[in-house]
Structures are given as structure tokens and as C-alpha cells.
Amino acid sequence: MNRKTIRYKSIDKRVLTEGEQLNFQLYIPNETKSIMGLFLQSDTVIDGNSKVRLREVEKLYINEKDALHYEAYVQKHIQTIALSEEIPLDDKAIIVYEKASSVIDEMFRNPESLEMAKNIKPVVDSFVNIILHDAKAVESLLKITAHDYYTHTHSINVSIYTLSLGSFLGIEGEDLKTLGMAAVLHDIGKSKVDYNIINKNGKLTEVEFNEMKTHPAEGHTIALKLGINDERILSGIRHHHEKMDGGGYPDKITEDKISEFARIIGVCDVFDALSTKRSYKDPMSSFESLRLMKQQMQGHLDMILVDAFIKMLQKQESKK
Ligand SMILES: [Fe+2]
Structure with missing residues (x-):
């Protein structure tokens, strides 16, 4: 050559x-x-x-x-990299974030591929390993959450918030890894929704919104096809848009009928949606997003978790 x-x-x-x-x-x-x-x-x-x-x-x-x-x-080798003493924490966070970004992007392109699904777990585990290994890891990860919205970056951001909140709530080890899997996969059903609806530059019509609302149940079906049988993951995917007062979808369940994983993911999902830039809206600051969640989403979100989320972010802020 x-x-x-x-x-x-x-x-x-x-x-x-x-x-x-x-x-x-x-x-x-x-x-x-x-x-x-x-x-x-x-x-x-x-x-x-x-x-x-x-x-x-x-x-x-x-x-x-x-x-x-x-x-x-x-x-x-992502898990070895995540535990490496040689690489500074902020750099490790970037390496793992970038890897997660490409793996999750691939997963949305091939949502039913078992091969792709197999790649997810090591990535989630490396996030968890970083978080469990170093008290400052959450800060490094929160710093790099992307502020532009794409389905895959949204999935990673929600995973980072979810793992940070889960860890703050005392969830650990395999349970935390399972929570991370649920968060990474929570919007996988969007791969079945028309691309033009997902990326629409503006408010959805009622018909479009109805199609968008199919994604939690679609995601649940995909997860079953992938052989996922952990109820906490399945409910995290299916019920992340349920509301405490029963006004959500797809099953219109209320309060503690909504699993803890789904309630945690629900809070992190809303926070990321508000604080991320979309083509048709500017991002809200973290403060404004949290204020809106506290004041206008009482019937919607689990307020105990919203308060815990605020405390978790404040703890990170105070470390800076
Ligand atoms: Fe969703």
C-alpha cells in the first residue's frame, strides 16, 4: 500500500x-x-x-x-481503566463517559441486538466502580454531563444522576449496578418511535405525543426480548413516566405502586429534561429546574426523592 x-x-x-x-x-x-x-x-x-x-x-x-x-x-478493559490508579479521576470519568456514549448510541441503533446489550453492563459497572471507589467521583461525573439533548446523551446523564442519587440514598453494590442498568435502558423504547417525533423542533401535536407515550411499554417489550428479567429494571423502564397521583402513563399507577427505581429515574429524567438545551428551548439552570420541580410537580414526582436529589447536588456543590 x-x-x-x-x-x-x-x-x-x-x-x-x-x-x-x-x-x-x-x-x-x-x-x-x-x-x-x-x-x-x-x-x-x-x-x-x-x-x-x-x-x-x-x-x-x-x-x-x-x-x-x-x-x-x-x-x-473499561472496568480496569475505571479502577486504574494511574489515570486521574476527571480523565477516567471522561474516558468512561465517551465509551458509554458510543455504546449507548449503538444500542439505540440496534435495540434488539443481544450483542449490543452485552456491551452495556461493563459500561454501567465501570460508572458504579468509579463512584464506589472514590468519594469525589460523583462530582467528576456531574461535571461532564452533556448539556445538549440527544437520546443517548440523555440516557447517560440520567444514569449519572440516578447512580449519584442511588448512592446518596445508600443503595450499593449489585443493587446500584441494577439501578444503573435500569437508568441506561429507561428510554430504549424511543428507538421504536418515529425519528421525526423524537427530534421534532418544537411542541408535539396530540397524535405525536400519543406515539411518544408508547416508549415505556415498547422499552419494556425490548428488555424482555433481551432476556432481562429483573423486575426492578423492567419497572424502571416501564414506569418512569408514571405520576404519584396516577396521572402518568402507561399504567396510571400511583405512589408506592410505582417502584422505587422508577421513581428515582423519574426525578432524574425530569431534571435532565429541564436543565438540558433543546433546539426549541434554552436550558434552565439547576436552581430553576429544581425550583420548578419542587413547586409545580408535587402530584407528579416523589417529593422525598426530589429533596434527596437537591441535598445530593448541594453536597457536590459544597465540595467545589
Ligand atoms: Fe422516557
């Missing part, structure tokens, strides 16, 4: 995990920086020696055609 046609992509060398084999070649620019030289072969197992050599390298590249291999590698 003609050398000039090869394109290179810079990568984050800190994701390279000791004891694991690469499945892509690594390159560094040569002294004149005009040409790339091979640094490590694709079957190299990263050992202490290579770590020392890597420390001396400023920038590391892969051949762009290996980008998918690199993505798969990061995916495979």
Missing part, C-alpha cells in the same frame, strides 16, 4: 492495560515527525517494560483502519 494513504489517529496511551495483549499496532512519529514509525506490534502483551517505554512517549497513534479494534479493546 502507498504509505501516503495511511491515516493515523491519536489515542490515549493510559488505556493500555498491563498484562493484556494488543489487537492493533501502535505508532509514534519519528524524529522529523514527518513519518510514523512502528512502536509496538499488534500481538504485544503490555508488560512492565512496555509501560516504561510508553511513559517516554508523548503521543501515540494507531492506523485509522484499526479504530474499531481500539474501540473494542477499550470496551473490554
Whole structure:
């Protein structure tokens, strides 16, 4: 192949995990920086020696055609990366957030693919690992929640808020991971709603809103197809738009008939919807969003959870 046609992509060398084999070649620019030289072969197992050599390298590249291999590698080692002592917390949060973003984007494109669904759990687990491992992790994660609305960024933001609130409420370990799965998947049913309705630049008509309202039940069906049988995940998906006074959908259930997971996700979902920019509305500040939730959503949200959410955010603010 003609050398000039090869394109290179810079990568984050800190994701390279000791004891694991690469499945892509690594390159560094040569002294004149005009040409790339091979640094490590694709079957190299990263050992202490290579770590020392890597420390001396400023920038590391892969051949762009290996980008998918690199993505798969990061995916495979995401939990090790989340626990790495070498990577500062804010950077880890960004690496995990970016990985989550691409995995969840893929999941919305192929909502019924078991292969895609399998990729979700390690990503959720790495969020939880970061949160459980470091008291300041919630702050790092909250800092990077995206402020523009896309279905996949909304799903990650809601997951971060949900895990932060869940952890604040004392939910831990496997229960917290299960709560995270419910939050990541809560809007998966939107993959069955017309794209033009999801991305409409303005208020929905009644007909459109009725179609939008099918997404919790659609999501529940998708989750069952994926083999998910944990009732807490299923109810988190199906009931995140139920209201305490029975005015929600799809089942019009009330108060404690709505599971705790669904009530937690409901609060975080509303907060993200209000505080995120949409093409047809400016974002509200966190303060305005919380005030609106407190003053105008009494019959809608679980106010005990809204108060806990406010306390959780205040605790993060006071750490800054
Ligand atoms: Fe929803």
C-alpha cells in the first residue's frame, strides 16, 4: 500500500492495560515527525517494560483502519481503566463517559441486538466502580454531563444522576449496578418511535405525543426480548413516566405502586429534561429546574426523592 494513504489517529496511551495483549499496532512519529514509525506490534502483551517505554512517549497513534479494534479493546478493559490508579479521576470519568456514549448510541441503533446489550453492563459497572471507589467521583461525573439533548446523551446523564442519587440514598453494590442498568435502558423504547417525533423542533401535536407515550411499554417489550428479567429494571423502564397521583402513563399507577427505581429515574429524567438545551428551548439552570420541580410537580414526582436529589447536588456543590 502507498504509505501516503495511511491515516493515523491519536489515542490515549493510559488505556493500555498491563498484562493484556494488543489487537492493533501502535505508532509514534519519528524524529522529523514527518513519518510514523512502528512502536509496538499488534500481538504485544503490555508488560512492565512496555509501560516504561510508553511513559517516554508523548503521543501515540494507531492506523485509522484499526479504530474499531481500539474501540473494542477499550470496551473490554473499561472496568480496569475505571479502577486504574494511574489515570486521574476527571480523565477516567471522561474516558468512561465517551465509551458509554458510543455504546449507548449503538444500542439505540440496534435495540434488539443481544450483542449490543452485552456491551452495556461493563459500561454501567465501570460508572458504579468509579463512584464506589472514590468519594469525589460523583462530582467528576456531574461535571461532564452533556448539556445538549440527544437520546443517548440523555440516557447517560440520567444514569449519572440516578447512580449519584442511588448512592446518596445508600443503595450499593449489585443493587446500584441494577439501578444503573435500569437508568441506561429507561428510554430504549424511543428507538421504536418515529425519528421525526423524537427530534421534532418544537411542541408535539396530540397524535405525536400519543406515539411518544408508547416508549415505556415498547422499552419494556425490548428488555424482555433481551432476556432481562429483573423486575426492578423492567419497572424502571416501564414506569418512569408514571405520576404519584396516577396521572402518568402507561399504567396510571400511583405512589408506592410505582417502584422505587422508577421513581428515582423519574426525578432524574425530569431534571435532565429541564436543565438540558433543546433546539426549541434554552436550558434552565439547576436552581430553576429544581425550583420548578419542587413547586409545580408535587402530584407528579416523589417529593422525598426530589429533596434527596437537591441535598445530593448541594453536597457536590459544597465540595467545589
Ligand atoms: Fe422516557
